Amino acid sequence: xxxxxxxxxxxxxxxxxxxxxxxxxxxxxxxxxxxxxxxxxxxxxxxxxxxxxxxxxxxxxxxxxxxxxxxxxxxxxxxxxxxxxxxxxxxxxxxxxxxxxxxxxxxxxxxxxxxxxxxxxxxxxxxxxxxxxxxxxxxxxxxxxxxxxxxxxxxxxxxxxxxxxxxxxxxxxxxxxxxxxxxxxxxxxxxxxxxxxxxxxxxxxxxxxxxxxxxxxxxxxxxxxxxxxxxxxxxxxxxxxxxxxxxxxxxxxxxxxxxxxxxxxxxxxxxxxxxxxxxxxxxxxxxxxxxxxxxxxxxxxxxxxxxxxxxxxxxxxxxxxxxxx
Amino acid sequence: xxxxxxxxxxxxxxxxxxxxxxxxxxxxxxxxxxxxxxxxxxxxxxxxxxxxxxxxxxxxxxxxxxxxxxxxxxxxxxxxxxxxxxxxxxxxxxxxxxxxxxxxxxxxxxxxxxxxxxxxxxxxxxxxxxxxxxxxxxxxxxxxxxxxxxxxxxxxxxxxxxxxxxxxxxxxxxxxxxxxxxxxxxxxxxxxxxxxxxxxxxxxxxxxxxxxxxxxxxxxxxxxxxxxxxxxxxxxxxxxxxxxxxxxxxxxxxxxxxxxxxxxxxxxxxxxxxxxxxxxxxxxxxxxx
Numbered sequence: 017x018x019x020x021x022x023x024x025x026x027x028x029x030x031x032x033x034x035x036x037x038x039x040x041x042x043x044x045x046x047x048x049x050x051x052x053x054x055x056x057x058x059x060x061x062x063x064x065x066x067x068x069x070x071x072x073x074x075x076x077x078x079x080x081x082x083x084x085x086x087x088x089x090x091x092x093x094x095x096x097x098x099x100x101x102x103x104x105x106x107x108x109x110x111x112x113x114x115x116x117x118x119x120x121x122x123x124x125x126x127x128x129x130x131x132x133x134x135x136x137x138x139x140x141x142x143x144x145x146x147x148x149x150x151x152x153x154x155x156x157x158x159x160x161x162x163x164x165x166x167x168x169x170x171x172x173x174x175x176x177x178x179x180x181x182x183x184x185x186x187x188x189x190x191x192x193x194x195x196x197x198x199x200x201x202x203x204x205x206x207x208x209x210x211x212x213x214x215x216x217x218x219x220x221x222x223x224x225x226x227x228x229x230x231x232x233x234x235x236x237x238x239x240x241x242x243x244x245x246x247x248x249x250x251x252x253x254x255x256x257x258x259x260x261x262x263x264x265x266x267x268x269x270x271x272x273x274x275x276x277x278x279x280x281x282x283x284x285x286x287x288x289x290x291x292x293x294x295x296x297x298x299x300x301x302x303x304x305x306x307x308x309x310x311x312x313x314x315x316x317x318x319x320x321x322x323x324x325x326x327x328x329x330x331x332x333x334x335x336x337x338x339x340x341x
Numbered sequence: 342x343x344x345x346x347x348x349x350x351x352x353x354x355x356x357x358x359x360x361x362x363x364x365x366x367x368x369x370x371x372x373x374x375x376x377x378x379x380x381x382x383x384x385x386x387x388x389x390x391x392x393x394x395x396x397x398x399x400x401x402x403x404x405x406x407x408x409x410x411x412x413x414x415x416x417x418x419x420x421x422x423x424x425x426x427x428x429x430x431x432x433x434x435x436x437x438x439x440x441x442x443x444x445x446x447x448x449x450x451x452x453x454x455x456x457x458x459x460x461x462x463x464x465x466x467x468x469x470x471x472x473x474x475x476x477x478x479x480x481x482x483x484x485x486x487x488x489x490x491x492x493x494x495x496x497x498x499x500x501x502x503x504x505x506x507x508x509x510x511x512x513x514x515x516x517x518x519x520x521x522x523x524x525x526x527x528x529x530x531x532x533x534x535x536x537x538x539x540x541x542x543x544x545x546x547x548x549x550x551x552x553x554x555x556x557x558x559x560x561x562x563x564x565x566x567x568x569x570x571x572x573x574x575x576x577x578x579x580x581x582x583x584x585x586x587x588x589x590x591x592x593x594x595x596x597x598x599x600x601x602x603x604x605x606x607x608x609x610x611x612x613x614x615x616x617x618x619x620x621x622x623x624x625x626x627x628x629x630x
Contacts (some may be wrong), residue, residue, distance in 0.1 A: 053453050056447070056530040057447045061443075061448075064440045068462070069499065070481075071497045072476070072497075078476060078477035092479075143367060143368055146364075156617070158612075161610060162375065165610060166558065166577050166580075168561055168577035170378070172599075173378050176381075176382075184377075187395075188397065188398065216378075265542060267509055273468075277472055305475070306479070315477075321470070328466055336383065
């Protein structure tokens with residue numbers, strides 16, 4: 017494994033170095049002056065950069081500034097009158113039981129949800145890649161369909177499926193003489209229910225990524241392993257998973273980012289309840305910001321979440337980088 | 342055991358025949374589980390109230406009815422929400438196709454000072470979660486008077502970093518010689534971009550169209566914030582508002598919700614099934630390049 021990935025890293029670093037400076041670079045440019053396009057390059061970049069600046073960069077900076085103020089409802093029309101309060105919002109956040117609970121719930125969602133999504137997505141990919149020839153498209157479409165559907169609609173449907181009185185699961189359970197718990201009304205079951213739905217909805221993405229990755233594994237590697245007597249489990253552990261590592265890490269990164277931002281599921285299915293057991297950071301931020309208009313406080317929440325996301329992403333990307341190119 | 346596996350490997354056809362029934366059974370059960378919520382939604386939308394509350398559950402309606410749809414259309418202005426979602430999604434898609442391709446082209450094919458910095462910005466922007474921006478964005482849009490307007494719903498999504506990244510990756514594979522030849526023939530940069538490069542990256546444009554359109558169609562948190570006037574609600578906002586309305590059960594409960602969900606999901610599923618090849622290719626490309 018290290019043979020294929022190890023030496024490639026420095027080479028990529030050289031290729032990527034922006035101006036590859038020095039004399040040789042300049043000389044090369046001089047010869048190919050035809051391909052230097054400063055004006056055109058910037059003109060082609062302008063529309064994106066303007067939109068990016070106004071609707072992304074500015075809000076990113078503004079959120080940071082707001083997080084140091086008492087920005088409230090009256091400041092929506094007079095933003096400049098918000099008062100600087102230093103780190104008050106942040107210190108308050110970490111004494112706020114509700115926020116700490118939201119942080120915990122979000123972590124719960126990620127720690128259980130991400131591995132489940134990755135494992136099931138990988139298994140679905142292996143299933144469809146080895147052995148299913150007929151109707152492969154049908155299976156692929158079926159497994160991937162939840163990804164593209166509107167999450168609000170899907171959450172509404174799941175709420176009905178999990179309904180304690182007329183829901184699908186409750187009715188099926190009563191038919192065999194069991195009583196299904198009130199999934200969304202129970203502090204114990206609400207979060208696992210949301211996670212199950214998220215796994216159901218997102219495993220298709222992981223599956224598609226893994227199928228692409230699996231198809232890139234040379235057939236002879238597998239053949240050789242089988243000739244050497246590797247069983248299915250050994251093949252999975254020693255061949256498939258190591259060779260898929262970059263794909264799996266990428267899938268883990270995007271799934272983690274998505275799950276850390278979880279909002280729609282609790283908003284539609286539980287509204288954060290019962291007793292805040294499904295309140296996530298994004299939902300807490302939305303409420304503080306747009307129900308109570310504690311926008312400074314909500315901005316601090318947004319930044320705490322952002323820092324967490326950045327930290328985890330950088331950590332995961334570092335792992336990813338060592339194994340690609 | 343060893344010998345057995347070895348034989349299997351050498352004769353893959355027989356292996357297939359021996360393992361196939363089991364694999365198909367597993368896959369079919371999994372498919373059924375995956376599809377169950379959709380089937381339940383689609384069938385429930387046509388059920389009468391008795392069937393909806395029946396225990397044990399009734400899968401196939403004993404009497405098919407459109408009452409849920411008529412009641413829903415009576416209470417909610419679904420055509421208007423549909424139109425709002427459509428207008429916003431089309432505008433977002435068109436602007437992304439244009440602006441992301443332009444920057445993607447510049448990043449892939451034009452050597453200009455600062456290019457690596459611009460690309461670094463794009464990569465960084467990929468990582469920033471949308472929720473980080475919504476608070477000041479609301480204040481900004483409010484200040485600009487763009488709350489409850491299409492512009493307010495479209496502008497924050499008019500040029501996404503994902504699109505730039507995707508287009509750049511595809512445009513890298515366009516041969517430089519082609520562009521140089523066109524330049525020597527006196528073609529302008531816009532002409533080269535629009536007439537030579539864009540037609541060559543049609544598959545990427547298809548992928549970007551699908552992802553952007555669906556992203557916009559399914560988008561929830563920003564339309565929820567940027568609209569107060571029900572006439573400007575998009576479909577997901579209208580559906581969520583209706584689902585969370587405490588008075589809803591008085592007017593007719595779950596049947597209407599299932600009918601509403603079906604109306605929201607159906608166009609998306611139809612588009613997906615028709616264009617499914619582009620989805621899987623697009624995700625794989627974005628993931629592997």
